[in-house]
Amino acid sequence: MNDKRVVIVGAGLGGLRAAESLRANGFTGTITIVGDEQLQPYNRPPLSKDALKSGLGHDDLKFRQRDSVADVEWVLGEPATALDLDHRTVSLADGKVINFDGLVIATGIRPRLLPIPGPTQGLFTLRTLKDAHALKEAIHPNENIVIIGSGFIGCEVAATATLLGAKVHVVSLDPEPMIMPMGKDLGASMRQRHESKGVVFHLGRTVSSFNGTDHITSVTLDNGEVIPTTVVVEAIGSVTNVEWLDGNGLDLSNGVLVDHTMRVVGTDVPVVAVGDIARHPGVLYPEAPRRIEHWNMPTETGKRAGATLAALMNDQEPAPDSFAALPAFWSDQFDFQVQSYGLPGGADHYKIVSGDYSGPCIVEYFDSDGTLCGVIGIDTVKELMPYRKQFMERLAQSS
Ligand SMILES: Cc1cc2nc3c(=O)[nH]c(=O)nc-3n(C[C@H](O)[C@H](O)[C@H](O)COP(=O)(O)OP(=O)(O)OC[C@H]3O[C@@H](n4cnc5c(N)ncnc54)[C@H](O)[C@@H]3O)c2cc1C
Incomplete structure (x- = not known):
């Protein structure tokens, strides 16, 4: 020992x-x-x-x-x-x-928090099990919930809260949800999928104040619109x-x-x-x-x-090999399954190569020199496996 x-x-x-x-x-x-x-x-x-x-x-x-x-x-x-x-x-x-x-x-x-003036009772973030249980307690059918941020966590909470019967408003500065990794077209298609289930997006907008005395009773957006709500989730990074x-x-x-x-x-x-x-x-x-x-x-x-x-x-030198892991993520929103390999975020350009944006589809993402840097599929988990294999082979060759 x-x-x-x-x-x-x-x-x-x-x-x-x-x-x-x-x-x-x-x-x-x-x-x-x-x-x-x-x-x-x-x-x-x-x-x-x-x-x-x-x-x-x-x-x-x-x-x-x-x-x-x-x-x-x-x-x-x-x-x-x-x-x-x-x-x-x-x-x-x-x-x-x-x-x-x-x-x-x-x-x-x-979670990062914005310096928004007003009361903070009714304000939630989501990182821990305790956070999830507290938020679940606060979500009620037919009542509004405002989610600030339209990244993965914001959109997943939007989907789950809708399934719990809440009326969901997503406020985001971005022009489309999940635009950073997905790009504009797939982001727009995810927005439409959410809208078809009842989620309301306020894009290009932020929240300028929480209103109420001790507890939030509404939020005011930067265009003056007021959304009555007692539950706000910050999911902005x-x-x-x-x-x-x-x-x-x-x-x-x-x-x-x-x-x-x-x-x-x-x-x-x-x-x-x-x-x-x-x-x-x-x-x-x-x-x-x-x-x-x-x-x-x-x-x-x-x-x-x-x-x-x-x-x-053990007073030895660590192995010198390069770090050759493949970044991968998935996200479940309503009954849509998003799966990704590589690094689609920050790609120079992309193209849809299978299906169309309203249904199951695969989008390939490229660096400026045309190298495939990532792939995202909606409801195409199996079809993405060859991409995973391709990336793994590339990693094995270069490490
Ligand atoms: C709501 C949610 C949904 C997600 N969904 C997906 C998904 O669908 N797909 C996907 O690919 N990834 C998802 N992720 C991301 C994934 O869960 C994280 O990448 C992963 O948990 C990171 O693991 P970690 O060990 O680095 O950090 P963590 O799991 O956050 O562990 C860090 C621990 O350190 C503790 N800690 C912090 N400061 C201190 C301190 N000073 N002293 C002692 N302890 C401290 C923290 O409280 C925490 O317990 C999700 C994350 C969240 C929060």
Whole structure:
């Protein structure tokens, strides 16, 4: 038994996968996982879908844990407040200080909030199971709900709230929903699919005030329109949970900058970062390191980070191979299944290659030099498999 200790801060999917990978790569020392939520790691994607619709609990959503991590020490319900890299310590909100030999940063992101004047009772965000349960309690049939933001989470909540019987208004500055990854045409087609189910979009608009005394009773849009509502969901993007890392000279300009082994750049101390918070280089995006907030990235980065840290804990060099993971996401809205591989967001141009925008379809996305950089399909999960294979082959060749 190795007498070293690895501390993982952030008890989410990335933290769990890093622990499993440490064990799979031969680390036999102590692993301590610190989390600010009271719960062991659980699956977040259902929070805007099934968990919101039918109130699934932690037992339904908790990740199955491998036997190899059965001996992990859990410190839950305690946020980490500070990191001291020189002394290799993490401080917790309750004053406890934990020493480490190696560290995994896995604290993810939180919803961004707009500085909108007015009361905040009735204002919701969606990141945790607690958030999902609170929002579910607030949604009532035939009553208005206003969602600010028309990205994936905003649109998924719009679909689920409609299925729960609410009258849904989506307010967004964008000209079409989900336009960033999808582009204008597929975004417009998703808007039409939502509209056909009763969702009302207020596009090119933002909310300029929440009205009411203690509790929100209506919102005013920037064109003066007033929408009566007692429930508002802000889903306008995220900020990274990096504050506890301040003062250590790390690059925290957009998450935590790591190298291709997930090792944090700017320190000799063995520290890696995983999941939504890690800004990493990748074979598919050679131009600059990226943060990718997709469900498969905590697993991919967690696997790599665990291998890196296990090597460092054993005084060995991490494997030098490039990081060659394929970004992938899915989204379920009403009975439409969206699936994507690669990086369609930021493409130079796109073309529809199968079906049409009103039904099942596949859209290919290209870089300016004509290279396929991503694909999105609606209700074409099986048909997209050859694209997945093609990307995987490309990754294997270039890594
Ligand atoms: C509502 C919702 C729906 C989603 N749907 C999809 C989907 O359909 N498809 C898809 O591909 N992806 C989806 N995602 C994204 C996916 O769930 C995330 O990419 C994934 O959960 C990221 O894992 P992570 O481990 O990096 O971060 P997280 O799972 O967020 O874990 C980080 C943990 O660290 C904790 N933490 C933060 N600060 C501290 C601190 N200072 N001290 C201790 N602990 C701290 C956080 O509370 C959290 O528990 C969805 C996400 C949400 C929220």
